[in-house]
Amino acid sequence: MNDITGDPREIATLLAIMARLRDPDGGCPWDLQQSFATIAPYTIEEAYEVADAIDRNDLGDLREELGDLLLQVVFHARMAQERGAFAFADVVAAICDKMLRRHPHVFAGASVDGVEAQTREWEAHKRRERDAAGEADTSALAGIARGLPEWQRALKLQQRAARVGFDWPGPEPVIAKLHEEIDEARVEFAAVAAAADDAQARDRLEDEIGDVLFVCANLARHARVDPGSALRRANAKFERRFRAMEALAAADGVSLSQLPLQAQDAYWERAKAAERA
Template sequence: MPTTNDLLAIMARLRSRDGGCPWDLEQTFETIAPYTIEEAYEVADAIDRKDYAHLRDELGDLLLQVVFHARMAEEAGHFAFADVVDAICDKMLRRHPHVFGDARVDSAQAQTASWEALKAKERAAAGDADDSALAGVPRGMPEWQRALKLQQKAARVGFDWPDVGPVFDKLHEEIEEVRAEFAAGADPARLADEIGDVLFVCVNLARHAQVDVSQALRHANAKFERRFRRMESLAAQDGTRLAALGLDAQDAYWARAKAEER
């Protein structure tokens, strides 16, 4: 059975200047990074669909991304795959003293607090002077995810609504502010600011509901795509195309597609 060493050897061969793959040789950290993000989302999609055979394949694709970056780093003299493994093993041991040491934690919440405290110490030791409660939220994250992380960190120091009621109030307030901007002539900069506030509160609502924002949006996207494709199919059965119809007729097909799912 192939091992991780076999995968490393395959990657080294692909990147070889002596007969390697021209495409692989052209890649850089910057060009590969979007594929890394894409593969992570495909892993999440397979989990969401409970397609575990596909999950196996997608995890392999994600592992290849790690190997690809590590190979390029080794070629540049930065580090090798073994250093990546060593670093993550050291981090897991260091951040779980209740498992690999003498510390004790009584709950997952306590472990999260301990984890954050250890991360703060590591940042300070590395010379990071940012001691804000919001420190350590990567700017490369999707913005909805940054919103969630920022809210979670603020909540850990008590800056949070006690329940979902005020979140609904805030959401209504922000929606009314968007409505007011439209009524005032819909200045693009103001609209962007107010719609951003709506989205930020929506993330907060999902957090209070203990709903995964990404999963909820994936489900909404899948539902829309499924119903829209059914609309196209129903229209085709009637000998027409959606693009040739007015909105009222299209809405009728949407209602039919929706009704079929009940």
């Protein structure tokens, strides 16, 4: 069996660094000022930077970003320890216990038939844990965190509903539904244009835009494509091409901001053509 213990010395050093930063007697003023709420956005940001390093296949950067993400765990654990709630060791113990408990096919001699079966068993374990904790919510959608990015929460809601059979049979009806939602959004755009100060019209438009995005997430799920990853790729592509547009315009001695849309579109097509080439 492979060794799964590791060397604790580096972790001990990191914990000592964080304790020193949070020491009221000579610690860092910025670190001392922080709370769970103020650090939470940084935790989310670091998780996305890990995902970005993975997308770029930059393993050196991934090492750095994983360290930054680990620091977030240590930071939260230190603040909890100061309140007498729990410490870093408790966090480690809890996740070790959970991983051993939820992988009986690895650590307890049980068997599981493939990845999909393991996913179902994982969810069953989570359900049993919620039941044991006395959770009153018995919905198939119970336990989906409200703090997730909304695209990710949409995906989880759809996955849970699909497990009880509430799902389209394939991508074609999802695409048809997407066209339907776009048509409904078009109607509400017209309503807002006709009555710009109508708050109800704007609310209806927001609802329809939300429906379009929700169906897009469902389409990604049927394609087995992560919508966050797909959007990151689209963002990267747009940024790459827009920067190329700016460079092409600058080479011609002009600024994009001074050009009409038709001329800007011409630079966009040139950027696309250069990328394909």
